Amino acid sequence: MDSLSNKRIILGVTGGIAAYKSADLVRRLVKMGAEIRVVMTPAATEFVRPLTFQALSGNTVHSALVDSDAEAAMGHIELAKWADLLLVAPATANTISTLVQGRADTLLGAIYLALNAPTMIAPAMNQAMWHHPATISNLETLSRTGVEIIEPDRGSQACGDIGLGRMQEPSQIVDRVAARFHSEILLGRKLVITAGPTREAIDPVRYISNHSSGKMGYALAAAAVEAGAAVTLISGPVDIPPPDKCLLINVTSAEDMYEAAKKACGNGEIFVSAAAVADYRCIDISEKKIKKTKNVITMSLERNVDIVSRISTLKPNLYVVGFAAETENLIKNAKAKLHQKRLDAIIANDVSRPDIGFNADDNEVFWITKDIVKNLARDRKSRVCREIIQLIAAAFDEQKAAETSEEQTG
Numbered sequence: 001m002d003s004l005s006n007k008r009i010i011l012g013v014t015g016g017i018a019a020y021k022s023a024d025l026v027r028r029l030v031k032m033g034a035e036i037r038v039v040m041t042p043a044a045t046e047f048v049r050p051l052t053f054q055a056l057s058g059n060t061v062h063s064a065l066v067d068s069d070a071e072a073a074m075g076h077i078e079l080a081k082w083a084d085l086l087l088v089a090p091a092t093a094n095t096i097s098t099l100v101q102g103r104a105d106t107l108l109g110a111i112y113l114a115l116n117a118p119t120m121i122a123p124a125m126n127q128a129m130w131h132h133p134a135t136i137s138n139l140e141t142l143s144r145t146g147v148e149i150i151e152p153d154r155g156s157q158a159c160g161d162i163g164l165g166r167m168q169e170p171s172q173i174v175d176r177v178a179a180r181f182h183s184e185i186l187l188g189r190k191l192v193i194t195a196g197p198t199r200e201a202i203d204p205v206r207y208i209s210n211h212s213s214g215k216m217g218y219a220l221a222a223a224a225v226e227a228g229a230a231v232t233l234i235s236g237p238v239d240i241p242p243p244d245k246c247l248l249i250n251v252t253s254a255e256d257m258y259e260a261a262k263k264a265c266g267n268g269e270i271f272v273s274a275a276a277v278a279d280y281r282c283i284d285i286s287e288k289k290i291k292k293t294k295n296v297i298t299m300s301l302e303r304n305v306d307i308v309s310r311i312s313t314l315k316p317n318l319y320v321v322g323f324a325a326e327t328e329n330l331i332k333n334a335k336a337k338l339h340q341k342r343l344d345a346i347i348a349n350d351v352s353r354p355d356i357g358f359n360a361d362d363n364e365v366f367w368i369t370k371d372i373v374k375n376l377a378r379d380r381k382s383r384v385c386r387e388i389i390q391l392i393a394a395a396f397d398e399q400k401a402a403e404t405s406e407e408q409t410g
């Protein structure tokens with residue numbers, strides 16, 4: 001099961017005897033599809049050689065805070081921005097106290113402070129250290145600030161003591177990490193998403209299309225799967241792998257996409273139209289390759305079906321989310337589309353900016369409903385999409401609750 005596909009995890013390894021178990025942890029996380037960057041404290045390198053982690057993760061191991069070569073490649077701030085999760089396993093009593101104090105005198109401490117992602121720690125220490133009031137108080141502080149503690153196991157310890165303090169088994173830690181990325185906010189909901197461009201044939205070898213990479217639609221599908229939804233992904237031609245656990249339907253033209261979407265929405269509850277559908281198609285598709293004989297040729301085009309608009313009319317009970325890719329008057333144009341196409345929400349993005357949008361890995365969008373205009377700040381598409389899915393789930397639940405209360409009062 002690849003349930004950590006495309007997840008970027010920093011594994012912090014600290015100077016405890018359980019550091020050897022982190023090698024198995026890396027192997028398991030990589031097997032589940034995660035991309036791992038290992039950050040070792042100097043003490044940890046006394047227990048396990050960095051080369052072990054480099055070989056298992058396929059990436060350079062980071063250790064020193066002040067290292068001009070490392071900073072030139074991927075410095076502490078870039079590492080912090082890169083990560084979807086920081087997992088510290090094993091977490092020594094010393095590192096736990098470093099995190100509590102907010103000290104930035106180790107690479108791991110600095111990354112923790114600069115991080116914009118969740119942190120999980122798997123403490124490992126002698127049972128007396130574990131029960132010490134200082135450790136108890138430190139863990140309470142971390143827990144209060146949102147750090148997830150993976151409680152240690154009970155058993156015989158390397159020092160000969162018996163008690164609580166052994167690091168949780170790697171298989172258990174991996175399960176907790178996977179659970180962290182999954183929620184149930186759309187559990188069992190049937191979601192249909194369109195993604196990518198469409199291709200409108202000119203002749204057997206040529207077509208009209210656009211620059212859509214499908215990244216946004218695919219990231220939305222992945223986030224919806226993580227949220228527990230049953231996802232049908234209707235995709236135009238793209239070069240990226242589909243997310244796990246969604247039903248993929250490949251299509252080429254706008255007409256194919258419309259037919260597939262109409263069918264899938266038949267028993268769907270939420271429709272997200274993230275595809276960049278060609279507005280026009282050729283009236284006459286040449287059966288043979290058009291020869292290069294004339295200096296000027298003319299093609300007649302006709303309007304394609306407006307998929308999202310047609311589906312929102314056909315299925316008034318569906319929660320429908322559209323996209324507005326604009327180059328000017330972003331909010332105004334998006335609001336007009338929301339209204340004209342009878343959408344429940346629209347996600348507006350400025351495709352004139354080269355740093356976000358079509359082919360970029362980042363995006364910055366506005367979530368717009370009839371009452372709300374909310375900016376989702378520039379971030380990786382995967383993260384922006386997780387936020388969008390949370391907004392969709394909340395709005396969908398609200399709509400369902402309103403329908404139920406209407407039925408009861410009516």
Ligand SMILES: Cc1cc2nc3c(=O)[nH]c(=O)nc-3n(C[C@H](O)[C@H](O)[C@H](O)COP(=O)(O)O)c2cc1C
Pocket residue numbers: 013014015016017018041042043044091092093094095096106124125126129
């Ligand atoms: C053999 C040995 C085993 C140790 N095991 C642990 C341990 O399991 N947990 C712990 O909190 N500290 C342990 N320590 C103490 C840490 O290595 C020490 O506090 C160190 O400063 C931790 O640095 P770090 O948190 O930056 O990795 C051990 C020390 C030695 C010498």
